Amino acid sequence: MRTVVISGASSGIGQATARRFARAGDRVVNLDVTAPRDPEPGEPSVAWLKVDTADWAAVRAALRQVHEETGRLDVVVANAGISVRHGVLDIEEADARRITDVNLLGVLGLWQAAARIMTAQGSGVLLATASVNGRRGYPFYADYNATKAGIVALTQTFALELSPAVRVACVSPGAVLTPMQLAEYTQEMLDATNAQIPAGRHAAPDEIAAAFFYLASADARFVTGHELVIDGGETAGATTSAHGTATAVPAVR
Numbered sequence: 001m002r003t004v005v006i007s008g009a010s011s012g013i014g015q016a017t018a019r020r021f022a023r024a025g026d027r028v029v030n031l032d033v034t035a036p037r038d039p040e041p042g043e044p045s046v047a048w049l050k051v052d053t054a055d056w057a058a059v060r061a062a063l064r065q066v067h068e069e070t071g072r073l074d075v076v077v078a079n080a081g082i083s084v085r086h087g088v089l090d091i092e093e094a095d096a097r098r099i100t101d102v103n104l105l106g107v108l109g110l111w112q113a114a115a116r117i118m119t120a121q122g123s124g125v126l127l128a129t130a131s132v133n134g135r136r137g138y139p140f141y142a143d144y145n146a147t148k149a150g151i152v153a154l155t156q157t158f159a160l161e162l163s164p165a166v167r168v169a170c171v172s173p174g175a176v177l178t179p180m181q182l183a184e185y186t187q188e189m190l191d192a193t194n195a196q197i198p199a200g201r202h203a204a205p206d207e208i209a210a211a212f213f214y215l216a217s218a219d220a221r222f223v224t225g226h227e228l229v230i231d232g233g234e235t236a237g238a239t240t241s242a243h244g245t246a247t248a249v250p251a252v253r
């Protein structure tokens with residue numbers, strides 16, 4: 001039985017990922033600032049430790065506790081993240097610092113604490129949730145976008161330093177229908193986003209969870225230093241022209 005730690009697993013992508021691993025029989029611990037809701041009957045159990053992943057000392061203590069209790073640390077998914085919709089002229093310093101603390105330094109602190117245990121153990125897999133927002137400009141999320149680009153840099157660097165004992169990868173989702181997305185997008189904005197995605201829709205959290213499950217598995221044993229993009233084709237071309245052209249221009253035979 002693997003020991004799997006996932007941050008931000010009380011909601012959205014993290015919650016779906018925790019359930020995916022727990023259903024497969026893994027022992028799963030959720031590090032989150034908010035409590036998960038009670039599991040429905042038949043749902044596998046996921047332990048919750050109240051941890052702010054921006055607090056490196058608290059993260060180290062939580063991983064020490066998990067390691068002492070289970071004797072292992074096999075997979076860590078640094079998924080907790082926050083965003084604030086604001087234009088570059090209006091970004092408040094406190095917001096930008098908090099977003100960086102949680103989204104970027106939170107991943108670094110969690111991965112470092114885990115890597116110390118995993119290198120001593122001789123094996124482990126470090127994963128994180130980046131975003132297509134780190135791959136190109138998306139208006140009103142400059143600080144968020146920068147943190148997600150930073151996760152890719154962490155992925156490559158950790159992989160180089162920790163191979164071959166520890167594998168490292170991140171998933172860059174496109175639009176995923178989660179509470180985070182629903183909190184910031186009106187139905188009109190969701191529809192407009194769907195129209196820009198070749199797949200024509202948002203991803204379900206389970207579709208991102210499946211990617212994490214694969215990356216943690218032995219099937220992915222040659223995958224390290226890698227960013228896996230799962231975006232329904234959103235970044236396959238220039239966003240608007242890629243989809244717009246395909247629908248507007250009649251096929252040439």
Ligand SMILES: NC(=O)c1ccc[n+]([C@@H]2O[C@H](COP(=O)([O-])OP(=O)(O)OC[C@H]3O[C@@H](n4cnc5c(N)ncnc54)[C@H](O)[C@@H]3O)[C@@H](O)[C@H]2O)c1
Nearest residue numbers: 008010011012013032033052053080081131175176178180
């Ligand atoms: N939803 C999307 O479209 C989308 C797309 C790309 C990437 N992402 C990324 O996926 C990850 C999960 O997002 P989601 O959409 O599931 O969001 P969500 O808001 O549904 O869930 C995020 C979880 O993280 C927790 N959290 C926030 N700050 C924390 C902290 N400091 N310490 C511990 N836990 C904390 C929250 O309590 C919540 O349970 C984030 O990193 C986000 O940036 C989301």
